C-alpha cells in the first residue's frame with residue numbers, strides 16, 4: 086500500500102515535471118523574445134555580447150598593431166629613401182609599391198642614413214670608386230705584401246688592415262672611411278685570402294642577409310649584418326677540432342630571427358631573399374687559452390667558419406661573443422645606438438625629418454617651376470578599365486573622361502579584392518574612386534559595379550539586398566555623395582541610392598527603404614544604427630552586403646564615432662570588401678582602422694610623405710588677441726573681395742553658436758553671407774549648401790559640418806578663426822579650396838596662446854602674416870553692429886566658445902587661461918555681465934570672477 090502510494094506520488098511528480106517542461110517548450114516556441122537573436126538571447130544580451138566581442142577584438146588588434154605600425158613606418162622610410170631622388174615620386178608611389186631595386190650607391194647611402202644619420206655622406210662617394218668584389222688575385226697580393234691578417238688585431242682596432250696600406254681597401258672603401266664606421270671588421274678574414282672566395286662588400290654592409298663570403302659557405306659563417314652588429318661584430322678563433330667538439334656537445338641553441346633582425350630588413354626586401362639562417366649560441370673553448378666561454382657561432386646551414394688561430398694558418402675560425410674576447414674585443418669608441426629603430430617615437434621623428442626634407446625639395450621645385458606635381462589626373466581613361474559601358478556613358482556625360490590618380494590607384498588595388506586604406510589629398514576625386522572601383526577580374530566589384538553584378542541575381546527577389554554601405558560623418562556630405570552616385574547611375578534604372586541621415590523623419594526613411602530601390606545606402610552612423618536597432622528586417626537586408634566604405638575615415642574612427650562604427654561593423658557580414666578613404670591618417674587612426682579592415686589590406690597613399698595640402702594653395706596664419714578677431718576677419722574679407730571679383734569664401738568658426746554670432750555680425754556689416762551649422766534645421770542647411778555650390782560672390786560662415794568632403798567648386802579663400810581641434814581638421818578645412826588641382830588661399834587666425842598648434846602643422850608650407858592694421862572707423866562700426874545683435878545670441882556664443890576651449894587640452898586644465906580668454910571674449914562682444922548660461926559652468930570650474938565680474942553661486 087505504502088509502496089503503491091509512493092509510486093503514485095512519483096508518477097504525479099513526474100507527470101507534473103513533464104507537463105511543466107512541455108509548457109516551457111510551448112512558451113519558448115510561442116516566442117516572448119525577439120527571434121532574430123540566436124541562442125535565445127534578448128536584445129540587450131545580444132548587444133552586450135557584441136560589445137564584449139568588440140572589446141576583445143580591439144584588445145587583440147592593439148597587440149598586433151604595434152608591430153604592424155612599426156613595419157609600415159619602416160617600409161615608408163625605405164620607399165621614401167628609395168624615391169627621394171626621383172622627380173616622379175608621386176606618380177610612382179601611386180602606381181606601384183615603392184620597392185624598386187636600389188643602385189649600390191643609393192643603397193649604401195640609404196643604409197648609412199639609417200644607421201649613422203650624421204656624417205653618413207662621407208661614408209662613400211663617387212670619388213671612392215666603384216664598389217667591387219675582392220678578387221682572389223687581389224687578396225693573394227695583399228697577403229703576399231702584408232702577410233697573414235690577424236683578425237683580432239684588426240678587430241681590436243689596434244692595427245690597420247693590410248689592404249689599407251695600399252691606400253684603398255679592396256672593396257673600394259678607404260680604410261679611413263670604414264674605420265670610424267667599424268665596417269673594417271668585415272674585411273678581415275684570412276679565409277678570404279686562403280680560399281679565394283669573393284667578398285661583395287655591398288652585401289656585407291647592407292647586411293640584411295648573409296655576408297658574401299657565406300655564399301661560398303665559408304668565412305664569416307653567414308652572419309647577417311644585424312647579427313654581427315647586435316653582437317658588436319666580435320669575432321673569435323678556434324680550431325676545427327674545437328668547433329666540431331662544440332657542435333657535438335649540443336650546447337647550441339638555434340636562434341630564430343630576432344625581431345630586431347626582422348625589422349632591419351631593408352636589404353632583405355631589396356634583394357628578395359629572406360634570412361633563413363639563425364644563429365647558434367655555443368659554449369666554446371678557444372684552445373685552452375681563455376677557458377670556456379659563451380660564444381656566437383656560425384650559420385644554421387652548419388657551415389663552420391674558418392680560420393685564424395691568431396696566426397692565420399688555415400684553421401677554422403668562428404665568431405664569438407664580446408664576452409668571449411676579453412681584451413681583444415674592447416671597443417675604443419662608443420657605437421652609435423640603434424635606438425631609433427627600436428623606439429617608435431624616434432621613428433616618427435625620423436619620418437618627420439624625411440618629411441620636412443621632402444617638403445623643402447618640393448618647395449624648391451615649385452619655386453623653379455619644375456613639373457606639374459599637383460595635377461590630379463592620371464593618364465588612364467575610364468573606358469580603358471572595363472567599367473560597364475552605361476557607366477562610362479554616364480561618366481562622360483558628367484565630364485569625367487580621364488581618371489584621377491587616386492581613382493586609378495584605388496581601382497588597380499581593388500583588382501586583388503583586398504580591403505584598402507586610401508589616403509589622397511582633398512579634392513582629388515576620392516568620391517568617384519569609391520563609387521566606381523572597377524575590379525575587372527574580381528567577382529566582388531566595389532560600389533556601383535558591385536551593385537550592377539548583384540542586381541542581376543536580385544532581380545527575382547521582391548526586396549533587394551543592400552549591397553553597398555557608405556558611411557560618412559555629416560548630412561550634407563551624405564546628400565552630396567548620393568547625388569554623385571545618382572549621376573553615375575543615370576543609365577541604370579533598377580539601382581537605387583538612399584540616404585539615411587539625422588534631421589529627417591525616421592518614418593520617411595522606412596517608407597523609402599520599403600518602396601524604392603536601395604542597393605546603395607549612404608548614411609551617417611547615428612541614423613544607420615537607429616535603423617539597425619529599431620527597424621526589424623533592416624539587419625537582415627544588410628546581410629547581403631558586398632562592400633563597406635568609410636569616407637573621411639579618420640573622423641569616423643575618431644573617438645566621437647568609433648563606438649557607433651564598431652557596433653555597425655559587428656552587424657555586417659564578415660565576407661565583404663571594406664574601403665577606407667581619408668585625406669589625413671594619423672597614427673591612431675591607422676591603428677584602429679583594423680576594426681574595419683582585414684589584416685592583409687592594401688594601403689594606397691597618393692600623398693607620399695609630403696604634406697597633405699596642395700602646393701597651389703597659399704597658406705598663412707595671423708596671430709592676434711581674441712578681442713581683435715572679428716575685426717580682422719572683416720578686414721581680411723574686405724581685402725579679398727577687393728582683389729578677387731568672383732570671390733567665394735568659407736569662414737570656419739569653432740562652434741555652431743560662434744558661427745551664428747559671426748554670421749549675425751557680418752550680416753549687420755552688410756556683407757553677402759550665409760550660415761551653415763548644426764543648430765540650423767536640415768532643410769535650411771541643404772538649401773544653403775546647394776546655393777553655395779552654384780554661387781559666386783558669396784561668403785559662407787560655417788562650422789565643422791562643412792569641413793570635410795564638401796565639394797564647393799572654386800572657393801577662393803578659406804579663413805579659419807580659432808585653433809582647430811587637430812591637424813586633420815586644419816587640412817580638411819583648408820581642403821575646401823584648391824580642389825581639382827586649382828589654386829586657392831588659406832588663412833588661419835590664432836590668439837597668442839593658440840600658437841602651440843603651429844607645432845602640429847610645422848611640416849606644412851604655412852607662413853606667418855603680420856596682423857593687419859585695423860581702421861579705427863571700422864572698429865567703431867563693428868562695435869556698433871555687435872551692440873545691435875540680440876544678447877541671447879552673444880551669450881550663447883560666449884558659452885559655447887568657453888565650452889570649446891575648456892575641452893581643449895591646453896586650456897581645460899588651466900583656470901587662469903580660461904578666465905583670461907573669457908575676459909577677452911567678453912570684451913570683444915561687448916558683454917558687461919557674465920552670461921547666465923555660463924555661470925553654472927564657471928562655478929563648476931571654480932572661477933570666482935570673469936572680466937572682473939563676480940560670479941555668484
Ligand SMILES: Nc1ncnc2c1ncn2[C@@H]1O[C@H](COP(=O)(O)OP(=O)(O)OP(=O)(O)O)[C@@H](O)[C@H]1O
Pocket residue numbers: 484485486487488489492509510511512513514515516517667668793794795796820824825
Ligand atoms: N575623373 C575625374 N575627372 C575630372 N574631375 C573629377 C574626376 N573625379 C572627380 N572629379 C571632380 O573632382 C572634384 C573633387 O572630387 P571629390 O569631392 O571626390 O574629392 P575628394 O577627394 O573626395 O575630396 P575630400 O577629401 O574633400 O572629400 C569634384 O568636383 C569632382 O567632380
